[in-house]
Amino acid sequence: MSSPKQVNIAVIGTGGVGAVFVSQLAWLAKHRPSVHLSLCYIAMIDKALYHPDYSEIDIDTAVSTLESTGRAPPAIPEIIEYLAGAPHKVIMVDNTSSGAIAESYPQFLARGISIITPNKKAFSGNYKLWQDIFSAAESGQALVFHESSVGAGMPIISTIKELVQTGDEVTRIEGVFSGTMSFLFNCFAPISNTGSNAKWSDIVKQAKELGYTEPDPRDDLNGLDVARKLTILGRLAGLPIESPSSFPVESLIPKELENVANGNEFIQRLNEFDDEMEKEKNAAEKAGKVVRFVGSIDMASKQVKVGMEWFDPMHPIATLKGSDNIISFFTKRYGAMPLTIRGAGAGGDVTAMGVTGDLLKVITQLRE
Amino acid sequence: MSSPKQVNIAVIGTGGVGAVFVSQLAWLAKHRPSVHLSLCYIAMIDKALYHPDYSEIDIDTAVSTLESTGRAPPAIPEIIEYLAGAPHKVIMVDNTSSGAIAESYPQFLARGISIITPNKKAFSGNYKLWQDIFSAAESGQALVFHESSVGAGMPIISTIKELVQTGDEVTRIEGVFSGTMSFLFNCFAPISNTGSNAKWSDIVKQAKELGYTEPDPRDDLNGLDVARKLTILGRLAGLPIESPSSFPVESLIPKELENVANGNEFIQRLNEFDDEMEKEKNAAEKAGKVVRFVGSIDMASKQVKVGMEWFDPMHPIATLKGSDNIISFFTKRYGAMPLTIRGAGAGGDVTAMGVTGDLLKVITQLRE
Numbered sequence: 001m002s003s004p005k006q007v008n009i010a011v012i013g014t015g016g017v018g019a020v021f022v023s024q025l026a027w028l029a030k031h032r033p034s035v036h037l038s039l040c041y042i043a044m045i046d047k048a049l050y051h052p053d054y055s056e057i058d059i060d061t062a063v064s065t066l067e068s069t070g071r072a073p074p075a076i077p078e079i080i081e082y083l084a085g086a087p088h089k090v091i092m093v094d095n096t097s098s099g100a101i102a103e104s105y106p107q108f109l110a111r112g113i114s115i116i117t118p119n120k121k122a123f124s125g126n127y128k129l130w131q132d133i134f135s136a137a138e139s140g141q142a143l144v145f146h147e148s149s150v151g152a153g154m155p156i157i158s159t160i161k162e163l164v165q166t167g168d169e170v171t172r173i174e175g176v177f178s179g180t181m182s183f184l185f186n187c188f189a190p191i192s193n194t195g196s197n198a199k200w201s202d203i204v205k206q207a208k209e210l211g212y213t214e215p216d217p218r219d220d221l222n223g224l225d226v227a228r229k230l231t232i233l234g235r236l237a238g239l240p241i242e243s244p245s246s247f248p249v250e251s252l253i254p255k256e257l258e259n260v261a262n263g264n265e266f267i268q269r270l271n272e273f274d275d276e277m278e279k280e281k282n283a284a285e286k287a288g289k290v291v292r293f294v295g296s297i298d299m300a301s302k303q304v305k306v307g308m309e310w311f312d313p314m315h316p317i318a319t320l321k322g323s324d325n326i327i328s329f330f331t332k333r334y335g336a337m338p339l340t341i342r343g344a345g346a347g348g349d350v351t352a353m354g355v356t357g358d359l360l361k362v363i364t365q366l367r368e
Numbered sequence: 369m370s371s372p373k374q375v376n377i378a379v380i381g382t383g384g385v386g387a388v389f390v391s392q393l394a395w396l397a398k399h400r401p402s403v404h405l406s407l408c409y410i411a412m413i414d415k416a417l418y419h420p421d422y423s424e425i426d427i428d429t430a431v432s433t434l435e436s437t438g439r440a441p442p443a444i445p446e447i448i449e450y451l452a453g454a455p456h457k458v459i460m461v462d463n464t465s466s467g468a469i470a471e472s473y474p475q476f477l478a479r480g481i482s483i484i485t486p487n488k489k490a491f492s493g494n495y496k497l498w499q500d501i502f503s504a505a506e507s508g509q510a511l512v513f514h515e516s517s518v519g520a521g522m523p524i525i526s527t528i529k530e531l532v533q534t535g536d537e538v539t540r541i542e543g544v545f546s547g548t549m550s551f552l553f554n555c556f557a558p559i560s561n562t563g564s565n566a567k568w569s570d571i572v573k574q575a576k577e578l579g580y581t582e583p584d585p586r587d588d589l590n591g592l593d594v595a596r597k598l599t600i601l602g603r604l605a606g607l608p609i610e611s612p613s614s615f616p617v618e619s620l621i622p623k624e625l626e627n628v629a630n631g632n633e634f635i636q637r638l639n640e641f642d643d644e645m646e647k648e649k650n651a652a653e654k655a656g657k658v659v660r661f662v663g664s665i666d667m668a669s670k671q672v673k674v675g676m677e678w679f680d681p682m683h684p685i686a687t688l689k690g691s692d693n694i695i696s697f698f699t700k701r702y703g704a705m706p707l708t709i710r711g712a713g714a715g716g717d718v719t720a721m722g723v724t725g726d727l728l729k730v731i732t733q734l735r736e
Contacts, residue, residue, distance in 0.1 A: 339711035
């Protein structure tokens with residue numbers, strides 16, 4: 001196969017995922033000599049590094065050079081103009097969680113710039129943006145891949161796409177889509193009775209201290225992250241979901257704490273509401289079940305929901321450990337027993353791997 | 369992306385998987401109008417259908433036309449000669465389990481004919497054939513995909529390839545790789561104590577009646593199917609495994625029954641050996657475990673093995689149901705908790721889907 005000889009790479013975002021991706025890119029550049037990967041643009045929130053003549057930036061030292069010599073980044077239209085003028089095909093890797101960049105994907109794609117990203121925003125925003133992205137990709141003959149937007153490096157997006165593209169019919173999707181929620185509930189309601197009796201507020205506090213939550217845990221507890229992932233999977237399965245707020249999402253933020261000033265104050269006052277969570281846990285236990293925070297999509301009824309549900313202790317969702325995700329696809333071909341994928345759904349290494357995996361796919365599909 | 373406008377498809381084998389594949393191909397031809405999929409050759413064991421001018425065979429009626437008008441199939445070198453002369457790129461889909469066709473893959477590939485197959489033989493034969501296949505693919509600029517050779521339509525091969533190609537390091541692979549073995553042990557040693565006390569020989573008999581075993585159950589019980597799958601995964605992970613017989617494989621065929629005439633006689637006499645299996649099951653139970661038939665690869669010690677092992681009743685391998693497969697990849701990036709994929713690892717629909725999924729991948733990567 002005659003892959004392109006050279007591909008230009010632009011990287012936006014050098015945070016947790018971005019920095020690891022750049023190191024994986026460096027590894028790839030050394031181990032995939034059939035395609036020359038030329039880094040032509042790299043940027044962080046307030047700095048950018050690039051050369052008007054598209055000359056190559058050394059990948060190994062890119063992040064430190066950016067930090068020491070980067071200038072103020074250009075506006076997004078200027079970035080697009082710059083990349084569209086490059087002498088070879090360009091792949092823009094968006095490792096941010098920026099809504100503004102997400103909204104500009106159609107402009108990148110329409111100019112023939114392919115996009116790879118773990119950023120959920122674009123694919124779980126309003127449905128019009130979703131449509132614009134894929135029609136721009138078609139008109140610009142560009143590719144857009146976002147494996148890490150659900151389940152990090154696990155083969156979730158590629159699997160549901162293949163099910164649909166080969167003519168299978170997805171009937172139901174269910175699972176634990178948030179590493180934070182997984183950790184919280186696996187600690188709070190362990191399947192063995194010998195488990196801890198720790199209070200909900202103490203577990204949330206511990207999770208925050210371990211770095212398993214966002215700086216403000218309410219950003220996990222509001223269920224929006226799970227709702228965004230379901231929006232993406234539902235759309236790929238064929239449901240034109242309007243937005244992550246167009247279906248019921250159970251928030252675990254007590255009403256009284258919705259407006260407290262910050263995450264620390266939230267954590268300090270959360271114990272006032274431990275009884276409510278304890279009640280839910282005990283009710284589940286009395287029914288011989290354990291409580292978990294799950295998302296599900298039922299294709300026939302078009303019902304999408306996010307919230308607490310009870311599971312038999314032998315159910316794969318109940319036996320999950322640590323902060324693992326689990327996602328099950330029920331389809332016509334798989335019948336009563338779903339195809340299930342389980343593992344780490346967050347973390348820099350595995351999220352970056354999903355991005356690097358997408359890069360390999362884009363490279364093999366791109367034509368000069 | 370400018371995919372090829374036309375791709376020629378040759379299908380060998382129209383049995384359980386092959387017939388379903390042809391129906392999925394018909395679906396695909398109607399739903400993927402960007403590439404014209406032209407069936408130019410179709411064959412079963414004693415018949416072949418093709419035209420010297422490569423004119424198209426109607427996919428919808430191909431199998432019945434083959435059955436009614438097919439002639440004796442040409443020898444493999446003639447098939448290769450015919451396909452290599454086609455006016456567009458050719459993909460040969462081998463839906464047989466033929467060793468002779470598998471051994472000729474290098475000749476197909478060297479002539480630029482891409483190969484897609486669920487046939488394990490080629491990838492789990494001797495290591496020289498493995499090397500010949502991939503070097504012929506490179507010299508012929510052809511592609512070779514075999515997702516369904518392990519775990520049917522589940523993303524097993526694609527996942528391990530991506531782990532390796534993005535620079536992750538596989539440390540251990542373990543799982544239940546045989547739907548038959550899964551069914552037998554899930555019935556024989558269920559995790560709940562209220563489970564059946566059925567005898568081993570009765571379960572094997574029932575499995576045979578349900579069509580879950582090969583016509584002669586010894587072809588499942590000898591462990592070779594599992595050994596072949598481990599050979600493939602081990603090689604993809606980087607171990608140059610010489611053959612499926614170069615590591616310990618526990619056979620569940622009693623020595624005394626190795627040479628009985630056929631499957632029926634085997635089934636009739638198997639109850640003489642129920643005590644041995646009962647002993648294993650009880651010993652595991654006394655240790656608070658259940659017995660399962662698993663395969664594993666430890667990359668550091670280069671140890672590959674297939675056989676019975678004991679698992680905690682909460683272990684994902686123990687809680688497997690029906691005839692599901694489960695395969696776990698332990699890697700450097702995933703750390704202590706593996707990436708695990710579970711679901712149907714056999715059956716016409718899902719095996720054919722893996723083949724059709726590979727076809728989509730090959731199409732997007734092929735160049736005119």
